Amino acid sequence: MSDQSPFAAPGNEAELEEGTALTPKFDADGLVTCVATDAKTGDVLMVAHMNAEAVAKTIATGEAWYFSRSRRALWKKGESSGHTQRVVEMRIDCDQDAVWLKVEQQVAACHTGRRSCFYRSVPLGQNGSAVKLEFHDERVFDPKAAYRPKA
Amino acid sequence: MSDQSPFAAPGNEAELEEGTALTPKFDADGLVTCVATDAKTGDVLMVAHMNAEAVAKTIATGEAWYFSRSRRALWKKGESSGHTQRVVEMRIDCDQDAVWLKVEQQVAACHTGRRSCFYRSVPLGQNGSAVKLEFHDERVFDPKAAYRPKA
Numbered sequence: 629m630s631d632q633s634p635f636a637a638p639g640n641e642a643e644l645e646e647g648t649a650l651t652p653k654f655d656a657d658g659l660v661t662c663v664a665t666d667a668k669t670g671d672v673l674m675v676a677h678m679n680a681e682a683v684a685k686t687i688a689t690g691e692a693w694y695f696s697r698s699r700r701a702l703w704k705k706g707e708s709s710g711h712t713q714r715v716v717e718m719r720i721d722c723d724q725d726a727v728w729l730k731v732e733q734q735v736a737a738c739h740t741g742r743r744s745c746f747y748r749s750v751p752l753g754q755n756g757s758a759v760k761l762e763f764h765d766e767r768v769f770d771p772k773a774a775y776r777p778k779a
Numbered sequence: 780m781s782d783q784s785p786f787a788a789p790g791n792e793a794e795l796e797e798g799t800a801l802t803p804k805f806d807a808d809g810l811v812t813c814v815a816t817d818a819k820t821g822d823v824l825m826v827a828h829m830n831a832e833a834v835a836k837t838i839a840t841g842e843a844w845y846f847s848r849s850r851r852a853l854w855k856k857g858e859s860s861g862h863t864q865r866v867v868e869m870r871i872d873c874d875q876d877a878v879w880l881k882v883e884q885q886v887a888a889c890h891t892g893r894r895s896c897f898y899r900s901v902p903l904g905q906n907g908s909a910v911k912l913e914f915h916d917e918r919v920f921d922p923k924a925a926y927r928p929k930a
Contacts, residue, residue: 634906634907634908635907635908636908645891646891647912648899648911648912648913648914649910649911649912650901650907650908650910650912661812661826663814663823663826665816665821665823669821670816670820670821670822671821672814672816672823672870672879674872675812675814675872675877683907684906684907684908686903687901687902687903687904687905687906687907687910688904688905688906688907690903690904715903717900718900718901718903719823719897719898719899719900719901720897720899720900720901720912721825721826721896721897722889722890722891722893722896722898726826726896726897727901728823728897738873739873740796740797740873742873745872745873745877746870746871746872746877746879747870747873748799748870748871749868749869749870749871750801750838750869750870750871750878751838752837752838752841752866752869753838753839753841754838754839755785755835755838755839756785756786756801756834756835756838756839757785757786757787757801757835759800759801759838760799760800761798761799761800761801761871762799763799
């Protein structure tokens with residue numbers, strides 16, 4: 629995978645943290661973590677992963693591309709559902725192993741039909757094993773219809 | 780590590796996504812990804828990891844605890860620097876392998892002295908290898924002073 633990466637290898641700590649070169653620190657699987665937030669509300673929409681090709685395609689096109697760990701495949705967000713993400717701003721973190729995308733989300737980010745994947749809150753101040761999750765977001769689309777194979 | 784987890788094992792897809800039980804889907808290293816955002820501005824402050832104990836302690840105390848992959852150790856955010864994170868709201872994602880904390884951040888989240896770890900943007904619409912990162916956030920503390928060993 630590193631053979632296909634257009635990015636230089638990460639340098640030392642000072643170069644990674646204070647440099648102007650984008651040298652993502654991919655993990656053993658060739659991935660960095662990516663957080664997508666709603667550019668208007670600041671809500672976290674989803675957390676996913678990018679390989680070098682997904683990072684490069686996102687930069688080149690201004691649309692969010694990811695790498696699916698379960699399908700082992702490059703993936704344009706919304707390629708099946710139409711629920712694409714236009715990138716308003718892309719940021720990289722101090723040690724260059726995480727990406728933050730501020731996006732304009734079409735319809736919804738979550739495959740369950742909610743706008744955000746983070747539709748349940750965890751009540752605080754109690755024993756973790758006894759926690760009862762609280763639902764917040766209603767579905768904005770029917771996942772069965774959105775992901776139905778095209779005729 | 781799973782022996783010490785207070786959480787039940789993840790169920791099937793429907794239970795994970797539509798259930799009210801918190802059953803985090805820890806990866807092979809016993810970790811979930813955690814995104815901390817500023818509860819006031821919505822800015823992403825940092826991305827880190829939590830093991831079962833960090834998740835449980837965060838829920839119990841309402842302060843952010845993480846697991847350091849490099850130090851292989853449980854870690855209370857701010858335990859050295861004083862830059863703690865009070866959790867305003869905690870959320871879990873659809874497949875329960877990522878946590879979102881909305882926090883009140885003391886001083887700054889990043890060890891480099893910036894409020895957010897994501898202090899550099901990646902210009903879009905060009906070849907990834909030619910990208911020149913743009914700096915946004917000024918330092919709000921001197922990292923050399925904040926992490927100096929106490930006398």
